[in-house]
Amino acid sequence: MAQRYSSFDKGGRMWLLQRVTAAFLLVVLAFHFFLLHFVHHADEVSFLMSAGRMETMSYYSLMVLFLLTATFHGVNGVYNALVNQGLTGTKRTVIKWTLVAASVVLILQGIRTANAWAGIPLY
Amino acid sequence: MYEHDVVVVGAGGAGLRAAIAAQEEGADVAIVSKLHPVRSHTGAAEGGINAALRDADSWEDHAYDTMKGSDYLGDAPAVEALCKESPEEVIQLEHWGMPFSREEDGRVSQRPFGGLSFPRTTYAGAETGHQMLHTMYEQVVKRGITVYDEWHVMDLVVTNEEDPADRSCHGVVAYDIQRGEVDGFRANGGVILATGGMGQVFDHTTNAVANTGDGVAMAYRAGVPMEDMEFIQFHPTTLPSTGVLISEGVRGEGGILYNEKGERFMFEHGYANNDGELASRDVVSRAELTEVNEGRGIEDEYVHLDMRHLGEERILDRLENILHLAEDFEGADGLTEPMPVKPGQHYAMGGIETNEHGETVIEGLYAAGECACASVHGANRLGGNALPELIVFGKRAGHHAAGKEMGEAEIPTGRTGDWEPAEYEFEVDVGAVGDRGPAAADGGAVAADAEGLLEAEIERARERVEDLLARKGRNHAEIRSAVQETMTANVNVFREEEGLKESLADLREAREAYAEVAVSDPSRTFNTDLIHTMETRNILDIAEALAMGALARREFRGAHWRKERQERDDENWLKHTLVSWNDGEPELWYKPAILEGEAKTYEPKVRSY
Amino acid sequence: MSQSYNRGLIEDFSRWREFEAGMWAWIFHKFTGWVLIGYLFTHIAVLSTAIPASGAETAVLQAGNDVYTQTIVSLEGLLLVRVLEVGLLAVAVFHMLNGARLLLVDLGVGLESQDKSFYASLVLTGAITVASVPTFIAGAF
Amino acid sequence: MSTQIPKQTENAEETASETETEAPSKGDERRAEKRRRADERRRQREAEEAERAAADENTVELRVFRYDPDVEGKQEPRFDTFHVPFTKGMTVLDALMYARDTYDSSLTFRHSCRQAVCGSDAMFVNGGQKLACKTQIDELEEPIRVEPLPHAEVTKDLVVDMEHFYDQMEAVEPYFQTNEYPDGELEEQRQTRENREKVKMSTRCIWCAACMSSCNIAAGDNEYLGPAAINKAYRFAMDEREGEDLKQKRLEIIEQEHGVWRCQTQFSCTEVCPKDIPLTEHIQELKREAVKNNLKFW
Numbered sequence A: 001m002a003q004r005y006s007s008f009d010k011g012g013r014m015w016l017l018q019r020v021t022a023a024f025l026l027v028v029l030a031f032h033f034f035l036l037h038f039v040h041h042a043d044e045v046s047f048l049m050s051a052g053r054m055e056t057m058s059y060y061s062l063m064v065l066f067l068l069t070a071t072f073h074g075v076n077g078v079y080n081a082l083v084n085q086g087l088t089g090t091k092r093t094v095i096k097w098t099l100v101a102a103s104v105v106l107i108l109q110g111i112r113t114a115n116a117w118a119g120i121p122l123y
Numbered sequence B: 001m002y003e004h005d006v007v008v009v010g011a012g013g014a015g016l017r018a019a020i021a022a023q024e025e026g027a028d029v030a031i032v033s034k035l036h037p038v039r040s041h042t043g044a045a046e047g048g049i050n051a052a053l054r055d056a057d058s059w060e061d062h063a064y065d066t067m068k069g070s071d072y073l074g075d076a077p078a079v080e081a082l083c084k085e086s087p088e089e090v091i092q093l094e095h096w097g098m099p100f101s102r103e104e105d106g107r108v109s110q111r112p113f114g115g116l117s118f119p120r121t122t123y124a125g126a127e128t129g130h131q132m133l134h135t136m137y138e139q140v141v142k143r144g145i146t147v148y149d150e151w152h153v154m155d156l157v158v159t160n161e162e163d164p165a166d167r168s169c170h171g172v173v174a175y176d177i178q179r180g181e182v183d184g185f186r187a188n189g190g191v192i193l194a195t196g197g198m199g200q201v202f203d204h205t206t207n208a209v210a211n212t213g214d215g216v217a218m219a220y221r222a223g224v225p226m227e228d229m230e231f232i233q234f235h236p237t238t239l240p241s242t243g244v245l246i247s248e249g250v251r252g253e254g255g256i257l258y259n260e261k262g263e264r265f266m267f268e269h270g271y272a273n274n275d276g277e278l279a280s281r282d283v284v285s286r287a288e289l290t291e292v293n294e295g296r297g298i299e300d301e302y303v304h305l306d307m308r309h310l311g312e313e314r315i316l317d318r319l320e321n322i323l324h325l326a327e328d329f330e331g332a333d334g335l336t337e338p339m340p341v342k343p344g345q346h347y348a349m350g351g352i353e354t355n356e357h358g359e360t361v362i363e364g365l366y367a368a369g370e371c372a373c374a375s376v377h378g379a380n381r382l383g384g385n386a387l388p389e390l391i392v393f394g395k396r397a398g399h400h401a402a403g404k405e406m407g408e409a410e411i412p413t414g415r416t417g418d419w420e421p422a423e424y425e426f427e428v429d430v431g432a433v434g435d436r437g438p439a440a441a442d443g444g445a446v447a448a449d450a451e452g453l454l455e456a457e458i459e460r461a462r463e464r465v466e467d468l469l470a471r472k473g474r475n476h477a478e479i480r481s482a483v484q485e486t487m488t489a490n491v492n493v494f495r496e497e498e499g500l501k502e503s504l505a506d507l508r509e510a511r512e513a514y515a516e517v518a519v520s521d522p523s524r525t526f527n528t529d530l531i532h533t534m535e536t537r538n539i540l541d542i543a544e545a546l547a548m549g550a551l552a553r554r555e556f557r558g559a560h561w562r563k564e565r566q567e568r569d570d571e572n573w574l575k576h577t578l579v580s581w582n583d584g585e586p587e588l589w590y591k592p593a594i595l596e597g598e599a600k601t602y603e604p605k606v607r608s609y
Numbered sequence C: 001m002s003q004s005y006n007r008g009l010i011e012d013f014s015r016w017r018e019f020e021a022g023m024w025a026w027i028f029h030k031f032t033g034w035v036l037i038g039y040l041f042t043h044i045a046v047l048s049t050a051i052p053a054s055g056a057e058t059a060v061l062q063a064g065n066d067v068y069t070q071t072i073v074s075l076e077g078l079l080l081v082r083v084l085e086v087g088l089l090a091v092a093v094f095h096m097l098n099g100a101r102l103l104l105v106d107l108g109v110g111l112e113s114q115d116k117s118f119y120a121s122l123v124l125t126g127a128i129t130v131a132s133v134p135t136f137i138a139g140a141f
Numbered sequence D: 001m002s003t004q005i006p007k008q009t010e011n012a013e014e015t016a017s018e019t020e021t022e023a024p025s026k027g028d029e030r031r032a033e034k035r036r037r038a039d040e041r042r043r044q045r046e047a048e049e050a051e052r053a054a055a056d057e058n059t060v061e062l063r064v065f066r067y068d069p070d071v072e073g074k075q076e077p078r079f080d081t082f083h084v085p086f087t088k089g090m091t092v093l094d095a096l097m098y099a100r101d102t103y104d105s106s107l108t109f110r111h112s113c114r115q116a117v118c119g120s121d122a123m124f125v126n127g128g129q130k131l132a133c134k135t136q137i138d139e140l141e142e143p144i145r146v147e148p149l150p151h152a153e154v155t156k157d158l159v160v161d162m163e164h165f166y167d168q169m170e171a172v173e174p175y176f177q178t179n180e181y182p183d184g185e186l187e188e189q190r191q192t193r194e195n196r197e198k199v200k201m202s203t204r205c206i207w208c209a210a211c212m213s214s215c216n217i218a219a220g221d222n223e224y225l226g227p228a229a230i231n232k233a234y235r236f237a238m239d240e241r242e243g244e245d246l247k248q249k250r251l252e253i254i255e256q257e258h259g260v261w262r263c264q265t266q267f268s269c270t271e272v273c274p275k276d277i278p279l280t281e282h283i284q285e286l287k288r289e290a291v292k293n294n295l296k297f298w
C-alpha cells in the first residue's frame, strides 16, 4: 500500500487549473461563438476579415490565450478521463507524452495561423 | 488453529473495550465476532451514558439511584465500581474523539433520564451507541488489534472436572462463516465473552436479529451459572410493527404519553405521581399495558407518545433520528402527530454470573456487557446504565485477563459463601434431550493438555456441523418462532403461574423438536441457515432458564411481576436466582444480594417515582 | 482487491435507466468535452489553410480566391457542415452550461439542487440550439 | 443437593402425575391441544397460501438474485421468484426474511439490527442501492428486483465481499488523533456546538457501502478511496479538537493519487446514502481545503 500515500500534490493544482481555464473559456468561448456566428455570419468568412481582426493586438492575444487555455483544458480533461478509467503504468506515461506532443503541435500550428493573419512573419 | 493471549468473543461496546484494555496491558489480543464490529447492536443505543461528571453530582448518588432502580438486587461492589469508573471512561471516550453533544461552553452535554436524581446522561444526539461503537472500533483499528469478523463462535473449550469451579477455559471453537470451516482459537490468558443481548428469545424486541444470547448459552453449558435470568426489561416505547426503539430521550426531553382518551395516564391514573413519564421503565411498561388491557389503548394495542410541544428546533437538535425512525419504520411524522408505542423486550438484566472483575467461576473465562451479570442492574436497569457497564466492565475484564493485578473480588462466584439450593419442583423435564450437540464440559473429551483439548473440541464441532448439514429433519425457523411465541405469550411483562408452566412445557416440546433439526442449505459458503440453527439451540437454553427463574420467583421485583404476589418480598427474595446446567440437568439455586457497599449499606426502600 | 463480479446479461440489462441525474451529467459532459477537443484539432487544421493563403496576392485575397477563403466557403456551403455546426453549438452550449454548473458545485454552491441545475442545463441547451438554427443555416441554400 | 428437578430420563407424563396431583392428565390434554393447534395452524397456512394464489394483489413478487459457488445448480447466477404476502409497513428485509423462513432457508443475506444502524443489508433494489430494512415495499414497483451490491464481488446470493470497502475505510487513518489533551484528569476537550454541528452528519456513516457501490468512478478505479472513506477523513479533518498539524496530515491522505481528485461529482453517492450524509458536499469541501492548502506553498 506504499503507493497509496505517494500523494501527487500536483493533482490539486491541475484540478484548480482545469477550473480556472474553464471559467476563462466560459467567457471567451461565448464571445467567440457570438462574434463569428451571430455578429458575422459563417458564410461571410474570408481571409481578409479574419486578418483584419487578428491585426488588432488585443484580439490576437486573446485568441492565443484562448488557444492555450482550450488546449490545456481539453487535453488535460482527456488525460484525467483516461486516468480515472484506470490508465496506469507505462501506458499512462506514453499517453501523457503523446498528449503533450499533440498539444504542442496544436498550439504551434494555431499560433502560426494567427501569425499568418496578423501579418507577423513567424510561420 | 490460532493462538493469542486473550480472545474476546464479540465486538460490541464491551468486546471492543475489553480488547483495547487487554492490549493496553500488553497482551496479544484477538477479537472473534460473528458480525463485523461496526454491525454490533451497541450501535443501536440511542439515549446515552450515565456518568457523574459534574461537581454538583457524585458517584455515590449515581450508585444510590442504580441500587434503587435495581430494586435492591444489584450487588454493591459492582454497582459502585460502575458508578466510580464511569466518569473516567466517558472522558476516555471523549479523548478518543467521540462526538458528544455539547453545551455552549464546549463541554459535553448531559440530560435527565428516568430514575436518575441528577441529569447525568451524556449523549451524542440520539445515536450515542453508534458513536460509541464507532469511536471504539476506530481505536481498535488504530492499535492494529486482530479482528476475525464473521466467525461464529460455537463453543468454549473448557476442561471437564466435576465441579465447575475447578474447570479452566483455554479457548473457543468457531465457524468461519465466509469459508465454512471450523477452527480453534487458543487463549493463553483468557477468553472474554461479550456477546450481547438475547432479545431473540422474544418476538417483539428492540434487539437485533443477531442477539441470540450465544455467549450466555455457551458459558451455561460449560458450567457457569446463569444469574437472574427472569429479569427482562421491557422498554415502554417501541414501535408496534417492528419493535424499533423510541429512545427514553424523548421522555427525558419532555415527551408525554397519552391513552386513547387523550389522558396523560402516568399522572391521571396514578402510576407515577411524581416522575410521570420519567418513572422507571418497568413502571411505565406496566402502566401502558394496563391501559391497553383496560380498554384505553389505541387499536387495543398501543398508546401515544407525543413530542410535538417540544418544538421543531429542539426536536431537530436533540432527537432528530427519532423522527427518521418513526417515519421509516412506522410511517409516523413525529413533528405533526403523536407516535404509536408499546412495550417490547429490550434488555436482559441477567446473564453469565461474574464478579466485579468480570471473572466467572471457570478460570480463564470472563464475561462483560449485556451477556454478563455482575450484577449492576439487579431486577431492573436504569436507562443509560448499560453503555457505562460495557466500558467499565469491558475494561476490567480486559485488564484482568491480560494479567493486571486487581485485588480480590468481593462478589463470590459459583457455589461459595451463602448460597442455598432452591426448593422448587418443575412439572416438566428441563435440560438436555438425548445428547445432541453437548457443550464443552458435558461429556467432553478428556485431554491432557490445552492443545489436545482444543483439537478434540474442534473435531467435535466439525462433526456437529457435518451432522447438521448431512441429516434430514426439521427447519429451525419453526422451532425458533415456537419459542418466541410462547415466551411472548407467557413470560412477558405480566407473568402468571399457569402461563409460566405452559411456557416450560412448550419449551420442552421445542427442545424435542430441535433434536430433529437439520440444515437444508448444503453450502459451505456463508451458510446462514446453519448459523441460525446453531443460534436456535442457544435461544432454547436461555428461554428455559429464564422461564425457570420466573416460575420460581414468587414476588414482584423490578421488571419481574407476578400475579400471585404483587409486591416485593424482601424477607424471602433479596437474593439472586441462579441456574446451573449441571451437564444437562439444570439446577436452580440462590445466593444473597450484596447490599453493603463501600459508601454505605443500601437499605431496601420502597421504590416509588 | 475485489473485482467487479460479472453477473452477465442480467447485470447489464437496462442498467442505464437507473442512472441518477448526476451520472447523466457526467456522461454528457465527458462526451461533449471529447467532441470539443476533437473539434479544436480539426478547427485549427482547417484554419491552417490561412498560412499558405497569406502568401497570396492582395487581389486574389480580395476576390476571395485564396485557399483559406475557398476552403471555408465551400465547407460552409455544405448543408451537412451547417448541421454539424448546429450540433457543435449544442455540444458546446451544454458543456458550457454544465461546466458552469460544475464550477458552482466545486465552489459548494447549490449542491442540493444539482439535479435541477442539470435539467436546466439540458433545457437551456435545447432552447439556445433551436433558437440559433436560423442564424446557423442562413445562407446555406 | 436438594433441588427437586426431575431427571431428564423420566417422561413428562409421569412427572406431571407425580407433582401435579390435582390435574393428572393435564400433560396429555395440553399435548392434544397443542397438536390440534399446530394442525390448525398448518391448515390455516395452507389455506392462506391458496388464498394468496387466488387474490394476487395481496402478495408481492420478489425476484431475487441467486448464486452460490458451492452448490450445484446455483453456480450459474439466476433470479428466483418469491411471492410474499404483503402486510402494512413491510420492508424489503421483512419480505426477504419471510421468503427465507417460509420457502427457502438457503436464501442468504446479511442483516441484523432491522433499524438502519448496523449497515449490513445494503443491496440493489429495483436498480438502486438501498438498505433493505429501511425500504418500504409499498414504495416500490413490482416485481421487486433484489440483487447484491454492484461493483463488488458476490460471495453468495445477496452477500458481497466487503473486504475491499473495509480496506478503503481503514486507509484514511480513521481514528481520532491529537497531540494536546486538557490537563485535568477528568477534563474533556472543548468543542464548540458549531464544530460538532459541522462534523455531525459525517459521523453518521454506518459503513453500508451503498455509496461506494453506486459510484461509477469507484467502479472503474478499484483504488479510489471512495465517498465513504473520504467522508470518514472529512469527519476528522474538520474536527477542531484534532488541531492544525493533523489537519495537514489528513489533507495529505485525501489528496493522494486515488483520493478526492478522482471524484467527478456524480452525486450518486449522496443520492443513495441511507443516512443522508451530504457526501459530495464533503468531498468538494475537502478539495477546496486541499487547494487552499497547496496555494499556501506557492
Ligand SMILES: Cc1cc2nc3c(=O)[nH]c(=O)nc-3n(C[C@H](O)[C@H](O)[C@H](O)COP(=O)(O)OP(=O)(O)OC[C@H]3O[C@@H](n4cnc5c(N)ncnc54)[C@H](O)[C@@H]3O)c2cc1C
Residues within 6 Å of the ligand: B009, B010, B011, B012, B013, B014, B015, B032, B033, B034, B035, B036, B037, B039, B040, B041, B042, B043, B044, B045, B046, B047, B048, B049, B050, B128, B129, B151, B152, B153, B154, B194, B195, B196, B197, B206, B207, B208, B210, B211, B214, B215, B245, B346, B347, B368, B369, B370, B371, B383, B384, B385, B386, B387, B388, B390
Ligand atoms: C435499541 C436499543 C437502545 C439502547 N439504548 C441504550 C442507551 O441509551 N443507553 C444505554 O446505556 N444502553 C442502551 N441500550 C443497551 C445497550 O446498548 C446494550 O446493552 C449494549 O449495547 C450491549 O453491548 P454488548 O457489547 O454487550 O453487545 P453487542 O453490542 O450486542 O455486541 C455483541 C457482539 O457479540 C458478537 N457475537 C454474538 N454472538 C457471537 C458468537 N456466537 N460468536 C461470535 N461473536 C458473537 C456479535 O457479533 C457482536 O459483535 C440499548 C439497547 C438497545 C437494543
Ligand code: HEM
Residues within 6 Å of the ligand: A018, A019, A022, A023, A025, A026, A027, A029, A030, A070, A071, A073, A074, A075, A076, A077, A078, A080, A081, C029, C030, C031, C032, C033, C034, C036, C037, C038, C040, C095, C096, C097, C098, C099, C100, C102, C103, D263, D264, D265
Ligand atoms: C466554455 C467553457 C467551458 C467550461 C465552463 C468547461 C468546464 C469544464 C469542466 C469544469 C471540466 C471538468 C469536469 C471534471 O473534471 O469533473 C471540463 C472537462 C473537459 N472539458 Fe471543458 N469546459 C469548457 C470548454 C471546453 C472546451 C472549449 C473544450 C475543448 C477544447 C473542453 C474540453 C473538455 C474536456 C475534453 C474535458 C474532459 C471531459 C472528461 O472528463 O472526459 N472544454 N470542462
Ligand code: SF4
Residues within 6 Å of the ligand: D204, D205, D206, D207, D208, D209, D210, D211, D212, D227, D228, D231, D272, D273, D274, D275, D276, D277, D279
Ligand atoms: S456514507 Fe452513507 S452510503 Fe456510504 S457507507 Fe456510509 S452510510 Fe453507507
Ligand code: F3S
Residues within 6 Å of the ligand: D214, D215, D216, D217, D218, D226, D227, D262, D263, D264, D265, D266, D267, D268, D269, D270, D279, D280, D283
Ligand atoms: S458518486 Fe462518486 S464521483 Fe464523487 S460525488 Fe460521489 S464519489
Ligand code: FES
Residues within 6 Å of the ligand: D111, D112, D113, D114, D115, D116, D117, D118, D119, D120, D121, D131, D132, D133, D134
Ligand atoms: S439490518 Fe441493520 S442496517 Fe438494515
